[in-house]
Amino acid sequence: MSKESTETEEQLTFDDLAVVMGTYNEAEAIEHVLTDIEEVTDGRAEIVCVDGSDDETPEVAREHGATVIEQEPQGYGVAVREAILTPDREVIVTTDCDDTYPMEALPRFLELVNEGYDVVSGDRLHYGAEAMPAFNRFGNHMFALLASSLMGERVHDTTTGMRAYRRDVVQDITWTENTGLSAELLIRPAMRGYRVIETPIRYAERKGETKLDPLEGGAAIGKSIVKVCLEERVKRLF
Template sequence: MRTLSIVIPAFNEAENLPHLMPLIPADELRRMGWETDLVVVDNNSTDGTGELARSMGARVVFQGERGYGNAYRAGLDAAHGDVIATGDADCTYPFDALPHLLATFEENQLEFLNTNRLLRSNRGAMKVSHTAANHVLSGISRSLFRNGLRDSQSGMWMFRRYVWERLNLRSGGMAFSQEIKNAATSAGFRYAEVPIEYRPRGGEVKLNALPDGVENLRQLFAHRFRKVTPVPVSHVIRERSGSSLPESLGAV
């Protein structure tokens, strides 16, 4: 039986974990032939996030250096699944949709799957200013990297473990999210993007919108002119506009 690692970075998310953990569909994944390796990264929390996650059955990795990218580095290094899925601990991402996402991932023989939150149906879950900033950053990212991804800032991805092992990522903060997508697509891994439901955040908002946005913009241009080592065999797939069905994924 293969293993799906689910890596969740968490900083002071004790309030949200009791709502999040029941969404992990371990039984359904097992029926599909996948064991679940749930990894919660305690990013130096002060509210008992790590202890609570451990008591609820997660494997907890501690990362004392705060930062979104730093948390992910620790969690992804510790993950041992054949495939790795990610999502934030703030209850915004649909972990209950993982079986559907995994089926799409496998049916299309993908190596990296991104998710798109920036749909009209999700507008109520995100502040207008954050929605606008996400569209701007995603548009600039598409222009620079020519990968067609509509949501460069999404925090839910799925990829094969060897993808992580072959990327050289540098960001320790929020820019990690766009960096991993742009690095994977630039390297030539087979990829796609599908829309997902995005839900209102639980608990305290921790995003520092202006400084994070400026740093993401800086990182985009720095990354664009970084040397990339291509992956030998390349067959790139992306989402065609307006559909979430597997058959909407076509070769570029």
């Protein structure tokens, strides 16, 4: 999947970066996330939150300069899809609002985009992801193996929430999945020949309670992986 890349003519900076996320009752963690983004990017990155909370999450986000788009809760994918399609910056980074992802990795993500990659995907499992519940960790390994077998190329973390995308990638593809959107956001670009690379990231223990049932959510993700891979294989035939 890590195809040889060439450097872009014009180097992108934090002024070209947007960090986006779906938020739902994450008041306990979101201030930490937004503060980290501000510090790492010197306050130059745009921040977009698509929010369905009934707590003070949107107020905290606005206090930190984020653009908040209010949306009735409809699931992870609906919120994140809206978030990635909103900014007009050249590079869009998705993250979660529970403080599990390392915002200090943003410079590395931007560096890889400047090296010519279209999608930079954070691999949480590379370092073991010990902060992740064991059942979830096992499931994520299985998702990666399933996707790899159907795609015909090795991927290591299909469901990570931290990725960087060139804007034309997210605008040119029609996204269809909800719970399985994270996997779709990796699989479709990779199978369509975009330059995709995975890079190791640390994964921290989440702040606040998870909103996703591991069994129900896992089944939905597995179905999405199969559906998206088969759709992309059919597209190759025509």
